[in-house]
Amino acid sequence: MLRHMDGERLGSGLRELRVRARRTQREVAMAARVSRGTVSRLERGHLRSVSLDAIASVAAALDARVDMELRWRGGQLDRLLDARHAALQQEVVRRLSRAPGWTVTVEASFSIYGERGSIDVLAWHAERRVVLVVEVKTRVLDPQDLLRTMDQRRRLAPTIARGRGWPAQVVSTWVIVEGTDANRRRVRRHVDLLGTAFPSPGPVMRAWLREPVGPVDCLSFIAIARQGSPTRPLGTPERVRRPRGAPARAGKPGETVCGTG
Numbered sequence: 001m002l003r004h005m006d007g008e009r010l011g012s013g014l015r016e017l018r019v020r021a022r023r024t025q026r027e028v029a030m031a032a033r034v035s036r037g038t039v040s041r042l043e044r045g046h047l048r049s050v051s052l053d054a055i056a057s058v059a060a061a062l063d064a065r066v067d068m069e070l071r072w073r074g075g076q077l078d079r080l081l082d083a084r085h086a087a088l089q090q091e092v093v094r095r096l097s098r099a100p101g102w103t104v105t106v107e108a109s110f111s112i113y114g115e116r117g118s119i120d121v122l123a124w125h126a127e128r129r130v131v132l133v134v135e136v137k138t139r140v141l142d143p144q145d146l147l148r149t150m151d152q153r154r155r156l157a158p159t160i161a162r163g164r165g166w167p168a169q170v171v172s173t174w175v176i177v178e179g180t181d182a183n184r185r186r187v188r189r190h191v192d193l194l195g196t197a198f199p200s201p202g203p204v205m206r207a208w209l210r211e212p213v214g215p216v217d218c219l220s221f222i223a224i225a226r227q228g229s230p231t232r233p234l235g236t237p238e239r240v241r242r243p244r245g246a247p248a249r250a251g252k253p254g255e256t257v258c259g260t261g
Contacts, residue, residue: 007045008056010066015043015061018182023252031061033189053186085120087224088176090137092121099209101125102132108161119153124166130212131161131168138178143190147197149177172216174205179223187219194219 018028018039025043029036032053036180041050042058059066086206096102110121121134133153150173161168175198175243177183187194198219200208205218 004254007047009045010047011043011045014039014058016064017064018043021062028058032057034058048117051193053189056141057189060142063144065142065145074254081245082223084138084178085136088138088222089120091222092134092136092174092226093175095209096121096123096132097098099118101127101212102209105164107143109162112156113157114150114244115156117152119160122157122160122164123170124161124164125212126166129167129169130172130215131157131166131170132172132174133157134174134176136176136185140177140183140186141178143186143193146175147193150197170212171213172208172212173218175219177221179221184221188200192228245252 005230026036029039032039032054036056038050038054039058041047056068059077064259093106096104103124104127105122105124106120108119110117110119118238119133119134121132123132123134124130125132131149135150135153138145141151149179154171154173157171158168177187198217200216200218202218202220205216205220208216
């Protein structure tokens with residue numbers, strides 16, 4: 001797939017962004033957690049020896065993103081991805097419906113002072129006056145983009161809730177990520193960053209859904225079965241673990257940074 005990407009244009013663009021930011025290749029490499037040689041190869045347009053994760057990380061370090069388009073049998077790929085996204089949404093709705101007091105809306109669209117979007121699952125607990133913003137991701141390509149999205153959702157949530165007649169006093173967030181090997185690797189690579197943003201572990205989140213007191217922010221893996229694959233059944237939780245020896249950023253010793261949901 002990389003051979004169809006314009007390596008020269010990508011490399012020139014990354015270099016111009018780096019120069020504009022007055023940063024050295026080494027500084028960008030440290031921010032992206034790659035080698036300086038990787039940054040150098042990218043700037044020279046040599047993409048074959050560089051992973052997609054590295055490309056995305058270098059771009060993110062320069063406050064940019066790389067968009068790639070994968071095509072398969074016309075529009076069938078979009079339907080396939082939509083089905084997996086819908087399966088994760090369905091699992092979230094199922095879990096909320098098992099907890100008392102929740103009202104759930106799927107694909108809650110908003111337009112507030114020029115900011116537009118749609119929240120995958122928006123839930124309201126009237127007794128506790130809590131609104132829960134749920135973001136469902138079948139893949140994690142850019143953790144920084146995820147954080148920006150959740151910051152926007154958290155900031156706008158009280159206004160969105162009031163528009164639905166929900167006088168929210170507390171806003172909580174829950175990111176649901178499909179439990180694929182690629183997603184787990186990307187989250188582990190940025191576990192300090194994501195753990196700070198989503199410090200609530202899985203057991204806390206499960207208890208909070210039953211008794212939502214105070215705000216929580218959690219990231220969970222959920223594995224869903226793939227056609228023709230022995231993947232775990234829908235709804236199987238997966239733990240997000242820190243690398244061995246990494247310091248805890250939130251929670252008690254031994255707890256996961258991002259929960260199981």
